[in-house]
Each structure stands twice: as C-alpha cells, then as structure tokens.
Amino acid sequence: MSYANGYENYEYDASSSYPYQQVYQPQFVGYPGQGYYRQSAQELEHDSGDSSARQSPFDPQAEAPAPFQGDYGFQPFEQPEEYDRAFAQEYAREEAPSRAPVVRDELTTSAPSRTVYLGNIPQSLRANELLDYVRSGIIESVKILPEKQCAFISFIDCQSALLFHSDAILKRLSIMNHDIRIGWGKQSPIQPVVMNSITRDGATRNVYLGNLSVDMREEELHADLAKYGPIDTIKIIPEKGIAFVHFLLILNAVRCVQHLPLVDKYTDKKIFYGKDRCAFITKTQQHNAAQYLGLTPGMEHLVLTADREFISNALVQQSVAAAAIATSAGGANNLGNRTVYLGNLHQDSTIEEICNVVRGGLLQSIRLLSERHICFITFIDPISAAQFYAMCVLHGLTIHNRKIKIGWGKHSGPLPQALSLAVSNGASRNIYVGNIADFASFSADKLRADFGAFGAMEQINFLKEKNCAFVNFVNIADAIKAIDGVKSLPGFAALKINFGKDRCGNLPRLFQQAQPDAPEFRDA
Template sequence: MKRSNDSQTSQAELNLNDDSNKRPRYSQSNYSDMYAQYGLMSQYNAASFPHNAAQYAGYAQPMYGANYNPQYNMMATQYAGYPQGFPTANTTTNAAVAAAAAAAAAATGTGASLTGETSRTIYLGNVTSAILPHDILRHVRHGQVESFRMVPEKNCAFLAFVDPSSAQMFYQDFMTKKLIVKDAEIKIGWGKPSMIPYNLKLSIDNGATRNVYLGRLTQADTEETIQAALARFGPIEQIKLVRDKNIAFVHFLSIIAAVKCVSSLQSDPAWSEKRVNYGKDRCGDLVDPYNAAMALHNPYATAANGFHFDPYSGHNLGNNTQRTLYFGNIHPEASCEDICNAIRGGNLLQIRYFPEKHIAFVTFMDASTANAVYNNCNTFGLAVKGKRVRVGWGKPSSVSTQVAMAVQNGATRNIYIGNICDSHTAEKLRNDFSEYGEIELINVCKEKNCAFVNFTSVSSAINALQGAKTKSGYSQMKLNYGKDRCGNPWRTNKPKADDHKKVPEKKEEPKLETFDELDHFDFEKENA
C-alpha cells in the first residue's frame, strides 16, 4: 500500500543510493517515532529471540521482533525475512549498535542478554520484612512459578517462572500499574538469565508443579501436622485444607521441593493409604494470550524447533497428538504390574493407574502405536487378571523435546543394572530408585548378577539413569536402558504339535470309477 507522499518522490531520488536496502526516508521523523506510543515495542526488542544479540543488533527490525515469543517471530532473519534483516558491512557500527541494543533491551524489558539467553527471573525490590511470600504470590497470575526466593538482608526477592514469556507478561503488567503489597510499592526489574536444570525440566514436562495434592486425609490431619511433616522438603508458601473432601493442597516455594515431597511420600509406608500427587499451580490460572493466539496457525513453529517446514501443515506437527489410551473396568485386585503384563505392541511413554477408580491411562510414544494397540484390544479383547478391560481414547498429549531425543537414542522406562552384589536386593533397589519416580516392577537375576528397574514413565527412567551414575554404590556398575516388555509382539495361539498330525495335507482326489472304491476312499479320508 502506497503512502500519500510516495508520488511526490521521483525515481531519480530513489536511485541516489545504489544499495536498495538503504532507501531515503519519506519523512524527517525517526523510524521509531511511530512506535513511541508503545513503550515496550522498541526496535531493539528483536534481540530477545534466542540468537547472539551482537549479530542481530544491527538489524533495523522495529516491528517484527517486538514482544512476541521467539519462535513466532516470523519475519526474523533466521527465516530470511525482509531485506533489512541482513547485516551491513560496517562491523564497527554493528558493534556500537550491539551495545546500544543490550542497553535498550534492558530498558524496554525484554530480559535478553548478549549471550542470547532470555530471562525468566523477575527482580522485586523494596520487599520489607513484614511482607510474606504469600503476600506477593497472590498477585501472580501470569504463569507457572518455578521458584520464589527472598533476600531479607537486601530487602528484595527473586521470582522465577518456568516460561520466559510468563515473566515478560508479569513485567509488562506491572509496568503499567503499581504493585502495592502491605502499603509498600514493589520495584520491578529483571534478574539474571538462567536455565532450568535438566532433571527438573523432565519433571516439569511430566506434570510436576510446586503444588502437592494430598488425598484420603483423616480427622487427625490438620494444617499444623501437615506443615510439620512436609517442612523438611522445603519452605512452604500456603496450605489449603478442604475438610469436607478430606484433601489438602500444599504450595511450596519451589518445584524442586515439591518433587522431593512427592517422590518421598509415595514410597513412605506411613503415607501408603493416602493419595499424593501434583496439583495445579494457582499462579498459572490465566492462559498466556501471546502463545495462545500465535500458536493456532503459525507456519514457522516447526521450523523454529528444527523440523522441516511445510507452510500448509507445519503448524499441526507441534500440536498435541492422540497417543493415550483409557483402560476402564480394571479388576479391583489388579496392580500396575498386571496391567503392563497384559499390554503388548509398543513401548510405553507413561502409565498412570488409579486403583480406587479402577481406571488407567497408558501413553505411547507415537500415535500409530497407540492406534494399533487400540484396534487390537477392541478386536481380540484385553484381559487383566481374567477380567476384560474396556479400552478407549484419552486426552491428546505432547512429548517434550528432551524425552523425544532420549527415546530416539534408545531410552525406555526400564533401567538395566549390571555387576550387582548380593546385597542389592529388590527392597534395596526400590529404596534407592524410588526418589526418581514411581516404580512398576523390579526384577533381580542373581545367576547373571543383574537387575531391571521398571518405572511408570520414561522421564523417571532418564532421571534415574543420570542420577545413578553419580550415586555411591552404583557408579562402578553397568547402567543402561533395558527392553520394555510392553514392546513385545502380541501373543498368538499357535497350534500344538499333535494338531499338525491331525490336519492332513490337501491332496488331489483320485478319479474313482466304482462305488466300492468311492466308499473306501471316504472311509480312509475320515480316519486319516
């Protein structure tokens, strides 16, 4: 679309500069003036996408890189966007602009550093001693919180989100309004960029949050007793007890504390009668409007993740896939081991069993395997402890990049441990490996000096393999992934050896001319 003053510029004026990327301005105002009304839409915001800011700071990208998730920056230079997305020849100028870009990024709230990392940590200043963590976290509704840490001696705190876009939303929200907590105005800034540890990332992908759900509580369980029992895992923000339902929600100040709590209580005999699992983080109630809107039809989403680019179907590849089966009408006395003994046809990504509801959700690595198992179960049936199971579809789900890469390299939910000693019994292995996740089955082969630990999820097995390599008593042993027995082919009823003798081979019937010969042939045929 032409501007109103385009016709006033002659072609000779356009050709004054040989470089087509450096056309003269049509107005005397600065390019960025038109975006001055948007305080956070700076042309240096393009430095927030995950590349070296020194390389991209010299690009004049006032619009296409601002305030969007990096993978949705469709006109960024990694996608060969518009002509200004290429560096100029003046490296000295680029170096100077790079320094200005870093300062502008910090001033405009992008949270980006020159190393290309995007910050997910918010700095909170003027936090007085009278302010409790709950007083601040009750104002957070922008995304799942990874940790909250207070520094009383400096009157500040650090709020770390799981997703950098959640931190960006929090920053933008309180740049336009003040955050007042107990009559104190909290100062908002950016913390240092940091990466989530690999093991913690796998736990988060597996559903871990900082909220721990406790079910089947008794009248003796109060907020004080729960506080005393769970305080050893880490600082607690809030305990919400719902007495009429006999449940409670415990919000820790970090996800890693909640992971330790769930792993420990699930293997604690004192908590065997109670239900322990992860709940929903109340800080992540609201949906991210940027990701929710841009993730609908983004043809560049798969290209940003390293997959092939298809402008027509590329946006469907990263969406949730139907890979989970629902098992209902399970035998009341069945265990998770019994269910896995009955499943065949493909390796499991995760299995979740709810004995009190007699249901289970079995997730496979790919949709084709889940579809094949579904068809087989509905055609021939699936029985667990002599009772037929009702098989249906669960909710669509996605697989994290870390787990997908590990599975491609041979990861399963089964851990092989070689060169074990006689002291490594099934009870000892269960105590040592239960901290990494729920265990489905442990097999110890004393004659071969090895053992197999089967977890209920692949992510737990990945954590266990990495943790056992640095654990005392297991560092000298052979550790690797074993074979998932659920990946074996389906059992087929083969005919017995005696049955082969009773089935005669098909022969050509001789040409019979008399009735006596015909009767004799029929008799031999019946008694063959």
C-alpha cells in the first residue's frame, strides 16, 4: 500500500525491507580469510533449554518499507541568494511529485541509495534522540514524519548509508521499545550548492562558534540560530568559549555560516564547520575494523587515520559475514544474536578459564551453569559473537582438555542504548585501579570485598611494578556501577579509577603476531 501527504510519497513493499532475512540464507559459514564449513541446524542441538527460544522482535512476514518514492531534497539552485528561497520551498510543497517505479531492495556491495528509511518510530521521537543511534557517517538531512511514524536519514554518500542500514538490521534497531523497520529511500543527488560547500569548505550539519562569552547560554544560542533551520543539538563549552550547533540539514548550516557573521552580535566570533557527531567512529567500530583488517591488539587507533570510506566498507563486509553466519546456523530469527552457547564443559571449569579462551570482542556478560556443564557468553556486538562462533566451528575450542560444543543461545535482543553509549565512552568489564602505594591496604581480599558489593567478579590481577590492579566483573553493567560507586569509599579517592581493556576483545591467538604482551591498563 502507498501513502501520499503532499510532502513526500513513499510506498511499502513487503519484500524489500529485510534483505538479510531474505537473502542471507547461505549453506556455508564463513569468516574473513578463512575456509568455509557446512553446518546444519541439527548439529547445533544441545541439552540447554535456554537456547531453544529464539524469538525475534521482527516478524519476517511483516509488511516492510520499499524504496522511498518521491523527489526527496531541494530544487536545484546555484547562487547564494537562492538559499532562502530553497529553504522556504523545502517545507512548503503542496503537491506530491509523480511516483517512480518501485525498485525492490536487493543485497548489493553498494547502497542503492544514500537515504535510509526508518519505520515504526515512536510518534514522540525527537530528531536528536533518533540521531543518538547513528554512528556511520556525515548526514546531509534528517526528516521525521510523526503522523506516519517514519523518518528519512540522508547521508552525503551511499557507503555511510549502507553501513547504517546493515548495522541497524543486524543489531535489530529498537528505539523506545519500538522495533524499527529499515528500508531504502529514493536515490537523489545532493544539491549543487550543498555539494560545493562540502567540497570547498568541508561543510557539515555542525556549526562551530568561537570567541563566545563565558555567560553564553543554550537558550540564547537557540533563539539566535533557530531562524536558519531546525536544530538537532547545542553543546557549549564555557571554559573554552566555544559551542557546537548541529542542524538537521547541511543546507541550514551553510545558511548559518553565510549569514550569522553579518549579525552585529556575532561579527567578532569565529564561525565555521565542525565534525558531524554522527560521523565519529565508536570504540566498538574501531575494534571491529581493526580485527577485520588484521591489526594487532593495541593498534586500534590506527583505524582513525584511515580513509572513512575504507573503514565503512570493512564494517559493512563484517556485517555481511556476521549476518550470514548467524542466519545460516540459527535461521532468520537468529539475526543479531549476541549470545553464544558453550556445552560439554568440565565440572571444574571456571569463568576465568572460559574468558582466557574467548577472543574477538568485548563481553557484556558470562553465565556459567556448572551443574549443567554449560555456559552462555553474551558479546557487546553481534559481529563479535558471529566471529567467535565461526572461529570455534572452524578450529574447535578446548577447555580442560575437553572439546567444547558450540551453538547459539537464546536471542539476546538489541544492546540497550544506555549500555551502547557507555561502551562508546570506553566502558568494559575491566576496571583499572592505579596509584596504589600500599598493596597491604589494598589487598585482593580488600578489593574483592569493596568491588564485590557491586556484582560478581571474574578475577583480580595485580601489577605491583606499575602500582596498579585490575578488577574484572562477570557483567559489564556491574562494572559501570562500580566505577562510580567505589570512588566514594574510604581510601579510594586518591586512586586512579578507570575502565581497563577487556582481554576477550583481543584478536584470536591464531591471528596474533608474535609480540610481547602489552599491559592492559589505560590512563584516566
């Protein structure tokens, strides 16, 4: 069925929204750089009831959006004086454009569009809340249609759109308990004036303002800049006298940079473009890209110096491989699962021993059921879970001289947004405790008692020559609680408390080059 509201035309086509569920039905499990292994669903059956239910928040048969139909964007204009007219026309269209033929969504190596459709969004969703979920590239424009419960996000390039599209489907994007439908918008060119500004000045939605007075307030900035267009976020750093204002469209930012310096109040201010907050590469993305590119542990920062398109392509290929691995072994409903099952464990196996062999991604939690000889490992990212599963299937996994059974656990669901943001800021299961002058006062028993109040721990390690210790929790949520709570305890105020590196996030030993082990601490 189709809708038209005089502002946009778009259609729904039940066969075009979930390409992974429809296309990713391979007969083989693969991993970058490795061979392939045929795996049947029967081979993955095991004795745990926890892995029997793989309920998906999506209905594979549900009606889903097809490519967006309509003339999406602004009418062409060349001269700067046409900014205002184009801006006015953007929100004043009275007739829907003619409908183009429906092009079915297909799995390709390049995006069929630079515009991604999001359906079933909450009616109360604000643009800044929506964009908190986007970390894939520079955005050209954002449009939300509350009455139709949908939104359109247009990137400046197709590769960024493809990365967001594949990532949202793989991770089963959910916003405010709404399972979001993902599709493609109609392909449309970037308007010449916007493209010229991007090419010439590096224009983005983000406007940087410098030389601001220390008493500048967000309300004042919003009142002064809102006339150029809807605003996404405003961030002021008073001590530096700077601010960053994200608009919903690059065109709005271009108008602001062009006209604001002519206002008396801002003639002496520095005004230019900043980096789009949606283009920052998260730590999880750095880690995944580093693994895909074969970078050794501790070298993830090199990803930041690489070409953005190159990194996006690597991340997209990882999503493709992860989707193939998850769905071929567990069916379409297993897409995005982050929980891997380990069976046939020795009764004396410990969580520490299990974590010593788990490699490839940050962990959210480990659940060991010793009496049933099984364990469930939930990764932060479904890509990491798929890679670990594939490596175990290809090369086997042995603990206590016993060959471990590998399968998928009950579907983990999407990673909570609060936890995702925490991980983006460096959170992990591992807490670094530095500046320890007296280890007698901060013994293992002392740390176990103080940190144990926040949750179960995996292990405690000391590096006395570095005057530090590492406390590893079983669940990352407990580590997040502990890192703030422990600072209020007597004696901890003088210590450096920060997140350390989860050793489970290192490359599999099979791919690590011979090199000395680096300390896993991080400065506060």
